[in-house]
Every structure is written in structure tokens, then in C-alpha cells.
Amino acid sequence: QAGLTQPPSVSKDLRQTATLTCTGNSNNVGNQGAAWLQQHQGHPPKLLSYRDNNRPSGISERLSASRSGNTASLTITGLQPEDEADYYCSAWDSSLSAWVFGGGTKLTVL
């Protein structure tokens, strides 16, 4: 099953802004919107946002998500060392009747 496309890695300096992207198609991201998850090494994923820009309680306001057509974006402002992690996007694909994930982006905070 085809997945969503994410850049493998992004590097940004401390306190800068990082924007991560996730590209799908009209059956997944373009239809249902995307969710974003953060995963630190050795830990399960943690939901950061869903259906484009709904933030679960407790998620930092430094994180915001958006969508333009079939591409979803996650923006993290004021980067901190704890933001260094793998970030995954996911969406329900109505054509495949399956959830699809991106390959993940490793964010490095320099």
C-alpha cells in the first residue's frame, strides 16, 4: 500500500523554526487531513495534531499544523533540544480502506 511522502531528515538550529512536510493524494491527506506524531528513540509514538490542526491537550503551542491540498505541514517554532525526534504523518486512505503513514522525518536540533 502506498504511503505518504516525508523528507528523511531536517536539521535546524536551536530556537529556530522547522517546517516538516507530508505529501499524499486526494484519497488521504487531501480528503481526511493528516495527523502528526512524534517518536523519541525507544518510546511509542505520541500524537501531536490530527485532522490538520487539532491539538490534543498538553501539546505545546509551539507546534502548529496546516494543510494545502494534498500536502500537510507541521511547524515547530523556538526549537528546543527535546524536539529532536522522529516525526510521522498519517492519514486514513478512503481508496485503500487503510491507514497510511509517512516514512518519517528525523529532526535534528543543532
Next chain:
Amino acid sequence: EVHLVESGGGFIQPGGSLRLSCAASGFSFSTDWMHWVRQAPGKGLVWVSHINSDGSTINYADSVKGRFTISRDNAKNTLYLQMNSLRAEDTAVYYCAREVGSIDCWGQGTLVTVSS
């Protein structure tokens, strides 16, 4: 607080079977969709299967269709994944997860290693 605890992982030879369990607590298990998602060592997340609240709607990833079976026991607040005809490429940490709005809460995972 939502709590999901997977069990049943281990080392198994190719062609063998395993049944994973996921004990749920802290939420209304019987009303929520539930998922299995796996992650091979050093790789990304891959969706495996999901099941609706009463078990009447089930979907699988193509890679496991015909080999894996998802089920649930709402009286026991437990989700299951029966895995048959296991292959080396099924080696992964298997996560149980809840869906409310999105796949929002995850267990710690259980490791399945398929090797001869």
C-alpha cells in the same frame, strides 16, 4: 488515564503462529476503534489492522491480509492479533493503539522476532 498494555510477543520460527493481546483500561474500550501498528527495527511505522467498536468492520494492510486476524473482547477490554504463517519480514515491535479523532493513544509495544 488511557492505558494499553501489549503482551504475547517473542521469538518464533518462520511459518509459526503467535497471538498478541492488548489489555485496555482508563477509557470506554467498547465504544472505540482499535488498531495494531508495527515498526521493524530502525524503520518507520506501518499500519497493520483496525477493528470497530463491535467487531463488525475490520480492515487489514495488504502485507498481512489472509495471515493475521484482529479481534476484540469488549467484556474483557482486550484487543487481539492472531498472527499465522509468520515471515522474517513480520519482525517488528507491535503497538496496540486507540482511535478517537485519530490514532491517539499507543501502548509500549511488544517485540515479535521471526527467525530460524
